Amino acid sequence: MRALKKFRFFIHEFDHVRRKYLFSAAFSDAAIQEPTAIKDPVSSFPKATIEFHLQELLKKCAREKSSVEGKAFHGKIIQLGLQLDVWISNILINMYSKCGDVSCARQVFDEMSVRSLVSWNTMIGSYIQNKNEQDDALKLFVKMRRETNEFSEFTVSGVVCACSSNSAISECTQLHAFAVKTATISNVFVGTALLDVYGKNGLIEEACHIFRLLPEKTDITWSSMISGLVQNELHEEALAFFHKTQILGLENNQFSLSAVISACAGLTALIEGKQIHAIIAKIGFSTNMYISSSLIDMYAKCGIIVEAYSIFTDANEKNVVLWNAIISGFSRHACSTEAMILFEKMQQTGISPNEVTYISIMTACGHKGLIENGRRYFNQMEKEHNILPNIYHYSCMVDILSRGGKVNEAKALIDEMPFVASASMWGSILASCRSQQGNNIELAELAAARLFEIEPDNAGNHVLLSNTYAANKKWEEVAKTRMGLKESEAKKERGKSWIEVKAKVHTFMVGERSHCRIVEIYERLEDLLEEMKKKGGYGIGAEHDLHDLEDNRKRELLRHHSEKLAFTFGLMSLPNGVAIRIMKNLRICGDCHSFMKMASKITEREIVVRDTNRFHHFKDGFCSCAEFW
Template structure:
């Protein structure tokens, strides 16, 4: 510290400057992200002829990458007369950490072509770059190299490979990598937890969580956040409440992501009051927590509460992000609030800090379609700067059915048939549109096309938790062991509804 102060004051004696003192200064600058002083030290290194030393250059590369100046780091790297493994690894890691994934991959390819020795640090950094850009083919090649070098069982390399496979929806491959790893770190377990949740395999995530507890794996805020998300998706109220107690016990309740997950799980389990009480109790809230609460109100059709919350965000100086706008458009869609939907969509378009994506347009199409403005929804699809998705055309087709627009329904259906040729539900939906308009000839044609194409409609499913077990029901199911009791109860509910004029 005194050395750094002396350097800043320009009082350091040149006779005292040697390689080791300079290294200490540069490392201290890297630790403190002090770019200006680091550049001065770089100047001293040039003046005293130390830039030909490999170790000095490696420390300079580390300094510049830590300070976010990969251009300066690359200049030092390219000027080196002799590069060590550390030089290559530091430069690749710098690119990966700053999100310059293409540059990281290119440098790795050059390193490999030159026959340089590859280490666990080289592979793990490069594979992380693949994860960031979802480069599954490159990851498979790196996985093969790791196996060839017997580095695939290393915890750093294995976790990085697992993470790429999970992010690219190759969860079976991720599990295979996980099982093959002899030493699983906390990050390894967390990566697979997150992978299961991201791929919608919530029951598998909970099963893995129980295994982790049995093996004595330490809980982290990241692990708990992922598991609470799984409970939220399955609407597991009891497990969610138990995890809340664990979070308080571990002292993670102040973590923003954990807090947001708790707000979400209570809202999804039908406890919107408890969700809001938890939200209101928090002294500090970031945009993620606000988004979770707005989404909770949206899910419970509390549209005005969501709008009030949005306005309060503005008043407190918390800027909405893409998720916030998506939640607000979803609120307007479900509540049939067309003008309010236009308002939030226009706010999004004028907000220079948020980039509209295809989901925002899809939500706005749904807002217009549900209110009967199907032609306007179709016009928006054609004007947007994205390729329309299957869900977007499906939303328009459903709106055309509800508002009896068979002409536009056919256009939407044709697009859907191209995007989802094996989804029989689209054919059924189109035939229902024709049936609603009394066009029975086209109904027969749609049904015949469905039969001839071999496409199948996926059966609808629902589930409920009762006495600690999850019971799954399929539409039209007749083989359930309690089917008689189920239909008797439904008949009883139906008569009660009729009695109260519902």
């Protein structure tokens, strides 16, 4: 009890000193250098007691990020002549670092006559914690190596983390070599930091190599590896790693769960995504905003926008990432009105849109041909929110104009913008020239020429130009274009569709022959086509095939398109009332679009088709795209 009373008296006396400092200029840098002499009963305490309690009070300032009070105690330290104590100086550096005052932390560091390993590590850590100071962490490490031979695995792992933030691959590989030379490469902190940097910068093979060699792996090591695989679009491998963590009984964290949900989104693996969602709910991570945003993205990409919106509305707190996720989801499903309403609600809650928000809302306008709305958003970016349009915003605007039939205006925007036109811009113009038959052949040829330069290996550009000629009945040019494609090294991507049934993905190509139930599928499809012809007057439209062939041959090719086969298999395999969800690697053709509308009416099924551009929701004979796609 006596010790407790003594400590309370000590704090009371320090509060007395602190109040005097707060009402004086002693908190300025000059005051710290020359503190005012104050007759103070604290000085009567033994030096060891004073040092101990000062350390505790500085740690409290660090925890509470109280830089003003921390400076008051710093002034008292100088007054008492304790600034030369290495341990106290280290605590001061840490305190200033936690309070975000890196310059004061560096001032304390530079004034130390003797520095310990902790001093160097703490100062390097200070630079790493403050994102604008990452380069200084590398410079300080170089200075450390020149002045002392001391270092630890924490030093190396910390500096590697600085490389991660700056994408400094050259420096990272040098640190990798240093870790090998000093035998710290097997340390779990060093290894984890290195594989994290490699994964974030596209060097996933190097990341996997380090992972395999690590004798010890923590939860963070596994989550860093899963995140790296997802960032490099190796989604199946990421899921396999996650399943290993489950088998090993490792603890799940927000980073691994968010990453593996993103992997499910990339694979459109709805069943797998739902299972991981159940794990998230079970362990209590449902309220985490970053996990919630990943779940919203996953459900949106898997075609269940209603569930995505439900997760959004259930979130207690909503940051800009969460708002962007749901606006992007509605945009992907061409729910432009809903996206625009959310865009306004977002601002009403006090959250300002960022660059990503504007990309999503402009994309939503493009999917519905809302040219004037798109123009308004494009112009208000800089006027209202001080956001300079980047190349992605210009690309969205070009797409809006092109889809809306204003290809010449889109070309004019490309000519006047401060960026070199990207492949997506020229692709928007070329695709629109095909759908808008008439006087756009020259512009289509210009767009195609630019695309051949930018993407020489993309056969899809040759096909688009060929289809533009075909739509205008210029069969000689079609033949020349297709001959040019054969002579080039570009490879045409074959159209395919896939559907998930009972946790297994079934893939179909046009004219599929290898599926185990293909005979049944063709028989059921023929019955369905006959029923459609009788009930709805549907007939395969030869005009949707742009080959120079007889109409009967065109109809035969269209009859067995991959999405029709995938739908028929889903109809045979899924219970009544369950929506049929189909994914496709190319744009859905006009005939298949008509087929899906009629099929949804006759079979009384909701059909969701995701192609390269967007989602199409077919129900009761109608499509959510309202024929604008």
